[in-house]
Amino acid sequence: MASATAPTTLSLLPTTKSSSPSASPSSSRVHLSSFLGARPLRRLGFAAADPLLAVQVASKLRTVSGRGARGVVSMAKKSVGDLSAAELKGKKVFVRADLNVPLDDNQNITDDTRIRAAIPTIKHLIQNGAKVILSSHLGRPKGVTPKYSLAPLVPRLSELIGIQVIKADDSIGPEVEKLVASLPEGGVLLLENVRFYKEEEKNDPEHAKKLASLADLYVNDAFGTAHRAHASTEGVTKYLKPSVAGFLLQKELDYLVGAVSSPKRPFAAIVGGSKVSSKIGVIESLLENVDILLLGGGMIFTFYKAQGLSVGSSLVEEDKLELATTLLAKAKAKGVSLLLPSDVVIADKFAPDANSQVVPASAIPDGWMGLDIGPDSIKTFNEALDTTKTIIWNGPMGVFEFDKFAVGTEAIAKKLADLSGKGVTTIIGGGDSVAAVEKVGVASVMSHISTGGGASLELLEGKELPGVLALDEATPVAV
Numbered sequence: 417m418a419s420a421t422a423p424t425t426l427s428l429l430p431t432t433k434s435s436s437p438s439a440s441p442s443s444s445r446v447h448l449s450s451f452l453g454a455r456p457l458r459r460l461g462f463a464a465a466d467p468l469l470a471v472q473v474a475s476k477l478r479t480v481s482g483r484g485a486r487g488v489v490s491m492a493k494k495s496v497g498d499l500s501a502a503e504l505k506g507k508k509v510f511v512r513a514d515l516n517v518p519l520d521d522n523q524n525i526t527d528d529t530r531i532r533a534a535i536p537t538i539k540h541l542i543q544n545g546a547k548v549i550l551s552s553h554l555g556r557p558k559g560v561t562p563k564y565s566l567a568p569l570v571p572r573l574s575e576l577i578g579i580q581v582i583k584a585d586d587s588i589g590p591e592v593e594k595l596v597a598s599l600p601e602g603g604v605l606l607l608e609n610v611r612f613y614k615e616e617e618k619n620d621p622e623h624a625k626k627l628a629s630l631a632d633l634y635v636n637d638a639f640g641t642a643h644r645a646h647a648s649t650e651g652v653t654k655y656l657k658p659s660v661a662g663f664l665l666q667k668e669l670d671y672l673v674g675a676v677s678s679p680k681r682p683f684a685a686i687v688g689g690s691k692v693s694s695k696i697g698v699i700e701s702l703l704e705n706v707d708i709l710l711l712g713g714g715m716i717f718t719f720y721k722a723q724g725l726s727v728g729s730s731l732v733e734e735d736k737l738e739l740a741t742t743l744l745a746k747a748k749a750k751g752v753s754l755l756l757p758s759d760v761v762i763a764d765k766f767a768p769d770a771n772s773q774v775v776p777a778s779a780i781p782d783g784w785m786g787l788d789i790g791p792d793s794i795k796t797f798n799e800a801l802d803t804t805k806t807i808i809w810n811g812p813m814g815v816f817e818f819d820k821f822a823v824g825t826e827a828i829a830k831k832l833a834d835l836s837g838k839g840v841t842t843i844i845g846g847g848d849s850v851a852a853v854e855k856v857g858v859a860s861v862m863s864h865i866s867t868g869g870g871a872s873l874e875l876l877e878g879k880e881l882p883g884v885l886a887l888d889e890a891t892p893v894a895v
């Protein structure tokens with residue numbers, strides 16, 4: 417069936433947002449107030465509560481550039497890059513990384529992105545003569561569970577770091593203490609899965625104290641777990657000083673807060689995924705700041721239904737119809753150009769081999785469900801994206817796990833890759849969108865691919881990240 421242009425593309429209003437000066441992640445400060453409105457900075461993991469303050473988020477952002485507004489106070493979390501060689505040499509450093517990587521049935525790593533992302537901090541520490549005590553969780557074990565051991569990570573870690581990593585069979589206790597005592601300067605000891613103790617997720621203070629007792633100072637580089645207040649991400653900071661951010665954590669904040677809070681405009685967000693309910697916070701937060709909002713994925717059917725369209729047996733959240741109407745009205749009031757797909761690929765069942773056809777969004781027959789955005793929508797989305805300078809993407813456009821319904825998601829991935837090559841800042845917010853970008857083979861050309869699913873979502877929603885909040889403040893500098 418031929419695709420058709422339907423009247424349901426909403427272009428509520430042309431953008432009225434003013435253009436801001438270039439603020440790529442390398443710019444020297446981020447103005448959180450522009451991103452979050454009056455939301456307290458605390459919710460982003462920063463200790464200051466005055467949204468009018470300009471905040472620096474990464475170590476390189478600590479450098480006072482002299483470009484700032486008069487009297488603006490710059491604050492940041494202290495970074496591993498701020499510690500001198502003398503502060504690191506011979507010191508036992510507890511590094512919390514997020515090495516929660518996927519393993520197949522034979523315990524082979526199927527995606528080592530998170531391991532590679534943790535390497536710069538580890539290498540920096542060993543090059544400065546520190547003794548690295550590396551820790552992470554893997555999966556969600558209930559007690560000691562061999563299949564969640566970190567042992568399968570040792571060969572890849574050793575290869576990437578360039579030295580043989582020593583592996584402990586526990587994360588606390590006398591055996592670990594012995595291994596720490598014999599660790600040479602520049603050595604790396606990998607602790608066993610911190611979640612083998614239930615006290616980890618309970619953020620038990622006594623347990624945090626035991627972890628902290630292994631080391632002299634603390635580096636948190638686990639962005640993917642920064643939204644969890646656990647013993648190894650939050651609790652230990654009470655007993656280890658300094659407690660500072662690693663390079664990955666900084667980079668994530670730099671892009672997800674920095675570029676998004678003060679973007680080069682026009683600034684577009686693409687939000688997809690299954691449900692409106694899981695993305696309400698993100699959509700509301702982005703509506704405060706974006707010029708263009710493109711919606712795809714399963715959530716669009718709730719918006720269609722809210723506008724009185726028939727959606728067949730597509731995914732709909734009946735209790736979110738009113739919310740969808742409110743979000744559309746909010747976009748209009750904010751001057752955001754909100755685009756819903758004009759056509760969809762429908763299926764006669766939720767299966768990879770389902771019969772499919774392309775129909776206007778206004779013509780979904782009974783018994784059929786929308787599983788992807790259609791070709792006209794892809795064209796319209798691409799045209800809208802062509803006008804932008806910054807794009808953030810969170811959530812797939814369709815059921816991309818089924819090849820037949822992966823076309824929309826893959827087209828968006830390719831478009832972002834193309835635009836990235838033309839100087840547009842492209843940020844992929846984690847989770848399934850990252851998987852899609854990797855599947856298409858364009859991950860390396862994006863400006864930033866977040867290593868955090870839940871963490872990046874919470875950050876974009878403006879929520880507090882306890883793992884960041886707990887770190888030491890960098891010295892405030894008046895500029």
Ligand SMILES: Nc1ncnc2c1ncn2[C@@H]1O[C@H](COP(=O)(O)OP(=O)(O)OP(=O)(O)O)[C@@H](O)[C@H]1O
Pocket residue numbers: 688689690691694712713714715731786787788810811812813814815816817845846847848849869870873
């Ligand atoms: N039209 C649709 N109908 C049903 N499910 C859909 C549809 N479009 C996308 N999905 C499903 O949405 C899921 C992803 O939704 P989710 O809300 O978890 O997004 P996400 O942003 O990738 O998640 P994360 O929080 O991990 O980043 C995918 O498994 C995909 O198959």
Ligand SMILES: O=C(O)[C@H](O)COP(=O)(O)O
Pocket residue numbers: 514516555556640641644868869870871
């Ligand atoms: O994969 C993730 O999102 C992080 O590693 C956090 O894992 P969790 O959701 O099990 O806390």
